[in-house]
Amino acid sequence: MSTGSQYDVSPKNDSKDAAFDVVIVGAGMVGTGLCALLANAGMHVALVEAQDTPLLPETLDLTQPAPRVSALTPVSQRLLTQLNAWPAMATARVTPYHYMHVWDGEGSGEIRFSADEAGVPVLGHIVENDVTLAALNAQLTDHPKITRIDGTRVEALQTTATGRWLELDNGRELHAPLVVAADGARSTLRELAEIAVSEDDMGQHAVVTTVRCEKSHMGTARQVFLAGEPLAFLPLTVEGDDHYCSIVWSTTPEQAKALCELSADALGDTLGSAFEYRLGRVDVRDSAYRFPLVQRHAREYVQPHLALVGDAAHSIHPLAGQGVNLGLMDAAVLAEEVIQAWRRGAPWGDERILARYESRRRGDNAAMLGLMKGFKLLFGAKNPALTLARNVGMSSVNRLVPIKRVLMRQATGERGRLPESCR
Ligand SMILES: Cc1cc2nc3c(=O)[nH]c(=O)nc-3n(C[C@H](O)[C@H](O)[C@H](O)COP(=O)(O)OP(=O)(O)OC[C@H]3O[C@@H](n4cnc5c(N)ncnc54)[C@H](O)[C@@H]3O)c2cc1C
Numbered sequence: 001m002s003t004g005s006q007y008d009v010s011p012k013n014d015s016k017d018a019a020f021d022v023v024i025v026g027a028g029m030v031g032t033g034l035c036a037l038l039a040n041a042g043m044h045v046a047l048v049e050a051q052d053t054p055l056l057p058e059t060l061d062l063t064q065p066a067p068r069v070s071a072l073t074p075v076s077q078r079l080l081t082q083l084n085a086w087p088a089m090a091t092a093r094v095t096p097y098h099y100m101h102v103w104d105g106e107g108s109g110e111i112r113f114s115a116d117e118a119g120v121p122v123l124g125h126i127v128e129n130d131v132t133l134a135a136l137n138a139q140l141t142d143h144p145k146i147t148r149i150d151g152t153r154v155e156a157l158q159t160t161a162t163g164r165w166l167e168l169d170n171g172r173e174l175h176a177p178l179v180v181a182a183d184g185a186r187s188t189l190r191e192l193a194e195i196a197v198s199e200d201d202m203g204q205h206a207v208v209t210t211v212r213c214e215k216s217h218m219g220t221a222r223q224v225f226l227a228g229e230p231l232a233f234l235p236l237t238v239e240g241d242d243h244y245c246s247i248v249w250s251t252t253p254e255q256a257k258a259l260c261e262l263s264a265d266a267l268g269d270t271l272g273s274a275f276e277y278r279l280g281r282v283d284v285r286d287s288a289y290r291f292p293l294v295q296r297h298a299r300e301y302v303q304p305h306l307a308l309v310g311d312a313a314h315s316i317h318p319l320a321g322q323g324v325n326l327g328l329m330d331a332a333v334l335a336e337e338v339i340q341a342w343r344r345g346a347p348w349g350d351e352r353i354l355a356r357y358e359s360r361r362r363g364d365n366a367a368m369l370g371l372m373k374g375f376k377l378l379f380g381a382k383n384p385a386l387t388l389a390r391n392v393g394m395s396s397v398n399r400l401v402p403i404k405r406v407l408m409r410q411a412t413g414e415r416g417r418l419p420e421s422c423r
Contacts, residue, residue, distance in 0.1 A: 228380025
């Protein structure tokens with residue numbers, strides 16, 4: 001219960017857009033997840049989103065897989081289940097994978113993981129981002145504690161004694177003891193708060209598209225490293241057909257541009273040959289899209305009355321499929337700290353409360369960002385000694401089940417003290 005402290009600024013009348021317990025800017029997967037967690041605990045939340053109309057399960061076009069997908073870990077699945085979003089996602093389309101196979105295109109090194117070996121029912125699920133977002137949005141619809149403000153951008157941010165004022169481009173003003181930036185990698189709110197970021201241009205663009213392969217994906221997520229360029233074939237099962245895959249190829253900006261300009265047939269041939277025809281011939285079923293890959297890490301996640309989550313706090317190379325999983329974990333940890341403070345009548349926007357969120361999340365995010373950089377350097381190395389060490393290392397690890405089990409626990413999100421909502 002919110003107490004009568006100076007932080008009890010819940011809407012007291014019908015002008016619901018005046019004051020909230022929390023305002024979240026950005027209704028991507030992380031912002032909507034956070035919004036549901038806070039509102040389900042009883043906090044009044046405003047959710048501000050630049051796009052006009054929220055996606056809903058009934059408005060999804062499932063005839064063709066959407067090009068943006070994420071590999072969701074079992075820990076993220078538990079959070080989405082707790083939020084009651086998972087059943088709608090499972091009804092729409094989620095593809096479990098029980099095996100992972102990663103190999104070095106420059107040598108003989110390879111590593112295989114299986115759910116059985118890791119002692120877990122499943123290693124993860126490949127899910128279209130739209131499917132996750134629509135299911136989360138459905139949980140927010142008609143929620144008595146949530147005010148959605150769509151089709152609006154934030155224009156100005158001011159600090160007051162008890163919180164932050166936000167000015168929106170439609171002229172509305174919002175006040176809350178806590179404002180959360182969930183507005184993605186190029187966060188406007190982060191900029192307005194003058195929070196610096198360290199930027200690491202990975203020198204690559206990711207090309208994504210959907211393909212149908214000659215052979216079944218067999219519930220396996222596959223990735224080959226081609227001279228430092230990871231090419232992933234992520235399994236998708238479309239209406240019972242398990243020959244579909246979502247492609248993520250991280251390559252030079254020039255090659256990414258060239259790939260996107262190829263005809264579907266030529267792109268299919270290029271993908272098939274780069275992937276050593278492990279899944280046979282490749283038939284491209286969508287346009288190819290490309291995204292520049294820049295790793296960013298905000299120098300601070302919190303200020304008084306302000307917190308950053310998800311890509312607004314960190315964006316990461318997709319080669320290990322961790323981005324949204326890290327962001328959902330930020331949301332779960334921030335919600336846990338804020339709800340605990342709110343329930344005991346403590347000032348939930350106070351920097352000391354928010355600092356607990358930062359101290360629980362920064363290390364994990366920083367470690368993943370560092371690991372992705374290390375992978376890219378290791379697999380990009382041309383030095384023959386390093387190439388040999390890399391291949392011998394991979395094959396040796398492949399034979400060491402206990403080490404693989406530790407690696408798999410990390411990759412499936414079972415790291416550190418998990419928030420209650422993810423246990
Ligand atoms: C090619 C590729 C493959 C990937 N694969 C994976 C994977 O397999 N697994 C994984 O975990 N992650 C993956 N990721 C990363 C993942 O997609 C991101 O980490 C995730 O989408 C970030 O979610 P978010 O909610 O933080 O931000 P976003 O999804 O960027 O959402 C931000 C929201 O804020 C809104 N917004 C922006 N500015 C404003 C403003 N000024 N005012 C109001 N609203 C605003 C936007 O419209 C948007 O809705 C991949 C990324 C790429 C590029």
